[in-house]
Amino acid sequence: MNKKLFVSPAPQITSKYTTLLMMCAATFALVPSCVFGIVNYGIRALYILLIGVITSFVCDRLLCYFKDKKVDWLDFSSIVTGFMTAALLPATAPLWMSALGSVIAIFIFKFCFGGLGKNIFNPAAASRVILAAIFTGLNLSLFTGTAIGSNVASPLYYLANGDYSFITMRSLFFGSAPGAIGTSAIICILICGVLLMAYRITDFTIPVGGVVTFIAITWIFKGAIAILPFLFSGSFLFALMFMVTDPVTSPNTVWGKLIYGLLFGAFAALFRITNIMGETSVFIAVLMANICAPLLDKIVKPRPLGLKEVK
Amino acid sequence: MEIRGVRLKKYNFGKIAKDFFVLRDAEIYSVPLTAGDCEQSIRVVNVGDSVKEGALIAKPNGKYGDFVYSPCCGKVVGVVKKLNINGSLCEHVVIQKDNKQETDYLPILSEDELGSEVLLKRLYESGIMDNFPPYESAYKKYLLKNKINDLVINCTETDPYDHATTALMVTYLSEVFDGALHFQKLCGAAKLTFVFTYKQHRVVKMFKAYLKKRGLKKKVKIKLFPNIYPLAYSRLLAYYLTGKMVKELGRTAQIGMIVESAVNCYDFYQAVNKGKPSIERAITVAGNNCIRKANYFIKNGTPVSHILEVVGFKEDGVDNMLIYGGIMSGVAQESDNVSVSLTANSLLLCESDEFSIEKERVCINCGKCVEKCPVRIHVKDVDDAFELRDYVKAKELGAEACLNCGVCSYVCPAKRFLTQKVQFMKNMAQNKIGKNPDSSDYVLVDGEDFGASKKYDKILDIDKGFKDAIEREVSPVAEQIIASIKQEKLNKTTKDGGNKDE
Numbered sequence: 001m002n003k004k005l006f007v008s009p010a011p012q013i014t015s016k017y018t019t020l021l022m023m024c025a026a027t028f029a030l031v032p033s034c035v036f037g038i039v040n041y042g043i044r045a046l047y048i049l050l051i052g053v054i055t056s057f058v059c060d061r062l063l064c065y066f067k068d069k070k071v072d073w074l075d076f077s078s079i080v081t082g083f084m085t086a087a088l089l090p091a092t093a094p095l096w097m098s099a100l101g102s103v104i105a106i107f108i109f110k111f112c113f114g115g116l117g118k119n120i121f122n123p124a125a126a127s128r129v130i131l132a133a134i135f136t137g138l139n140l141s142l143f144t145g146t147a148i149g150s151n152v153a154s155p156l157y158y159l160a161n162g163d164y165s166f167i168t169m170r171s172l173f174f175g176s177a178p179g180a181i182g183t184s185a186i187i188c189i190l191i192c193g194v195l196l197m198a199y200r201i202t203d204f205t206i207p208v209g210g211v212v213t214f215i216a217i218t219w220i221f222k223g224a225i226a227i228l229p230f231l232f233s234g235s236f237l238f239a240l241m242f243m244v245t246d247p248v249t250s251p252n253t254v255w256g257k258l259i260y261g262l263l264f265g266a267f268a269a270l271f272r273i274t275n276i277m278g279e280t281s282v283f284i285a286v287l288m289a290n291i292c293a294p295l296l297d298k299i300v301k302p303r304p305l306g307l308k309e310v311k
Numbered sequence: 312m313e314i315r316g317v318r319l320k321k322y323n324f325g326k327i328a329k330d331f332f333v334l335r336d337a338e339i340y341s342v343p344l345t346a347g348d349c350e351q352s353i354r355v356v357n358v359g360d361s362v363k364e365g366a367l368i369a370k371p372n373g374k375y376g377d378f379v380y381s382p383c384c385g386k387v388v389g390v391v392k393k394l395n396i397n398g399s400l401c402e403h404v405v406i407q408k409d410n411k412q413e414t415d416y417l418p419i420l421s422e423d424e425l426g427s428e429v430l431l432k433r434l435y436e437s438g439i440m441d442n443f444p445p446y447e448s449a450y451k452k453y454l455l456k457n458k459i460n461d462l463v464i465n466c467t468e469t470d471p472y473d474h475a476t477t478a479l480m481v482t483y484l485s486e487v488f489d490g491a492l493h494f495q496k497l498c499g500a501a502k503l504t505f506v507f508t509y510k511q512h513r514v515v516k517m518f519k520a521y522l523k524k525r526g527l528k529k530k531v532k533i534k535l536f537p538n539i540y541p542l543a544y545s546r547l548l549a550y551y552l553t554g555k556m557v558k559e560l561g562r563t564a565q566i567g568m569i570v571e572s573a574v575n576c577y578d579f580y581q582a583v584n585k586g587k588p589s590i591e592r593a594i595t596v597a598g599n600n601c602i603r604k605a606n607y608f609i610k611n612g613t614p615v616s617h618i619l620e621v622v623g624f625k626e627d628g629v630d631n632m633l634i635y636g637g638i639m640s641g642v643a644q645e646s647d648n649v650s651v652s653l654t655a656n657s658l659l660l661c662e663s664d665e666f667s668i669e670k671e672r673v674c675i676n677c678g679k680c681v682e683k684c685p686v687r688i689h690v691k692d693v694d695d696a697f698e699l700r701d702y703v704k705a706k707e708l709g710a711e712a713c714l715n716c717g718v719c720s721y722v723c724p725a726k727r728f729l730t731q732k733v734q735f736m737k738n739m740a741q742n743k744i745g746k747n748p749d750s751s752d753y754v755l756v757d758g759e760d761f762g763a764s765k766k767y768d769k770i771l772d773i774d775k776g777f778k779d780a781i782e783r784e785v786s787p788v789a790e791q792i793i794a795s796i797k798q799e800k801l802n803k804t805t806k807d808g809g810n811k812d813e
């Protein structure tokens with residue numbers, strides 16, 4: 001055998017899960033609910049999504065080029081961020097807002113923290129909160145997300161007033177209720193989220209923990225009748241399935257992940273019940289949970305085996 | 312007990328014949344004098360000597376070393392200093408085979424003289440090496456003064472290519488079982504447990520039928536594990552069985568348990584009942600680039616190039632990989648100019664589509680490595696500590712517990728070289744780095760007498776670990792046995808005139 005032999009460090013096989021695959025899977029998981037959004041809210045939703053994704057990708061790669069002087073075109077993490085940022089806007093939002101949201105997410109909440117894997121906050125959630133904070137005066141209905149051509153208020157409005165009769169489960173499930181583009185088709189979100197978990201792209205401990213405390217707290221404060229409307233309206237499930245499960249901002253250990261999920265559920269339920277910020281409250285809960293993640297990593301640590309003498 | 316690790320069932324590359332073949336003899340054998348992580352044995356033959364098959368060619372160096380025997384009948388034509396297959400520099404005795412078939416085995420032990428002492432002697436002088444980490448001489452496990460309650464025979468195969476154990480259990484079941492009984496007699500364990508994975512249910516069925524036939528069903532326990540890599544590590548297996556994890560560099564005998572492999576049982580049977588010292592091993596030769604994938608009995612010191620010639624390889628013009636050991640923790644070889652040693656399990660010749668070469672990307676903080684590490688190291692934090700070369704932090708995080716199993720690198724989506732980094736930090740924490748001599752090129756020293764000159768005194772110092780951790784716990788009786796058998800053996804060789812160094 002005279003040919004050159006390949007040498008590489010062990011192990012010589014690696015699992016099929018790559019960063020690229022995980023990011024692609026997360027992107028495709030968002031697609032069905034966004035398609036529902038486009039069908040429900042009109043073609044304008046599509047423009048918002050496209051602008052968000054393209055701005056985010058270009059911005060991310062440009063920053064990467066300035067930083068490292070070389071570009072890895074196969075880094076799709078920014079596409080997920082852009083997609084998510086745009087999907088959190090209502091279809092009535094102006095197009096520039098989608099672009100602005102992506103730039104805020106990529107530049108401030110990703111690049112300034114040190115790039116992929118270093119950010120503390122989920123960029124999409126953070127940029128959504130910032131947008132809501134900046135533009136409160138501009139257009140109040142913007143973030144409560146009324147559908148185009150109708151004067152129906154967001155389900156959250158009724159929920160906060162204890163009116164559960166107005167919203168039908170059907171409209172929540174199939175996304176005709178007013179809301180952000182990607183977050184209203186509950187059925188798609190559920191299916192895609194469960195698929196992601198089944199294929200081990202995301203971890204199931206976080207959503208389980210989140211749902212448990214969310215249901216518990218809603219039950220305590222609003223009674224059993226409120227559980228389903230609260231759970232299925234607004235962006236809670238979207239955030240639970242796609243945003244808090246983001247590997248970068250969640251803790252590393254299994255127990256840490258469970259506590260993180262429980263915390264997120266609690267924050268989300270409490271903010272929703274008080275309904276100070278409308279739909280934005282869930283994203284503030286995401287950020288609050290994000291802040292806890294490094295702390296949880298400090299507290300919950302695996303204990304290595306075999307460091308002590310045994311007898 | 313939670314078993315962590317990865318399931319590798321998807322990687323079942325091709326079918327490997329379950330039978331055994333004896334590899335055609337090579338012309339030249341170059342026998343490495345360091346097999347595992349031990350000190351190099353001292354050569355007792357010189358260039359020009361004739362040796363028979365099974366004749367002693369090296370004696371132990373220091374207190375705990377190994378005897379090395381000639382794999383064939385022939386003439387010593389050279390002594391070469393080169394890299395062995397594990398990548399450490401050591402002397403190789405080059406033996407040219409002749410056409411004679413003479414053997415010089417150890418005396419056969421009869422059934423009624425088999426006592427604990429006799430068996431320990433035999434295990435020591437037969438030079439059997441463990442084929443699982445920490446690749447050392449098999450007898451060392453029996454030297455501690457702790458009372459042994461459990462003898463565990465590890466028959467699991469979690470490395471996807473490794474089929475030698477199953478094949479051995481199918482083909483030579485009674486030999487393996489008798490070897491296990493010898494081991495039980497040696498350590499005086501009350502319980503004998505065989506460990507399998509669920510994947511090997513056919514072998515288990517066969518084994519149960521065999522036990523029933525021999526009327527030993529009550530005496531032997533069978534334990535099944537899920538097919539999760541890694542299970543070959545004796546400390547880890549002991550942890551799964553007892554809930555106690557022995558300290559790094561410790562031995563499972565400290566908690567009253569001894570773990571042996573099925574391959575060792577077979578070899579020990581050969582040593583006791585046939586008098587055959589450890590000169591060959593059951594090895595799986597596999598990989599997609601390999602034509603006759605099978606299990607072979609391969610002699611110590613067989614050149615890999617000879618093996619490749621016999622089993623055949625399709626050279627498709629692709630760059631291939633030659634891996635010694637399993638695909639998860641094996642060593643990729645730079646060339647086929649190496650020879651097999653006694654610690655082998657498998658030799659893989661892989662095509663380019665079988666192994667993955669990925670670019671290292673930034674960590675996305677997913678926690679998969681932390682979740683899967685069998686000894687629960689926070690691998691991600693050790694990786695961060697590596698970037699900062701923060702050895703103190705790595706020590707605090709417990710990098711020393713690492714088994715070098717490769718699971719973390721396997722599961723990492725960013726394909727970071729975590730295993731190597733943790734290993735580096737571990738070595739730094741243990742002050743081990745820098746003791747291997749620089750071994751970048753081969754030195755041919757044909758004819759020069761290395762036993763006499765002190766030039767290569769500071770060879771590998773890894774055996775120190777055993778001394779530090781265990782020496783104070785070695786039972787004095789065992790030590791005496793070791794000392795006496797060594798003396799006996801050497802007296803014999805001097806009488807035979809085979810030893811010119813003494």
Ligand code: SF4
Pocket residue numbers: 683684685686687688690712713714715716717718719720729730733
């Ligand atoms: S840190 Fe060591 S023991 Fe843990 S998975 Fe990695 S190689 Fe295996």
Ligand code: SF4
Pocket residue numbers: 673674675676677678679680681690691694722723724725726727729
């Ligand atoms: S598995 Fe890889 S990407 Fe995930 S936390 Fe560990 S090092 Fe980072």
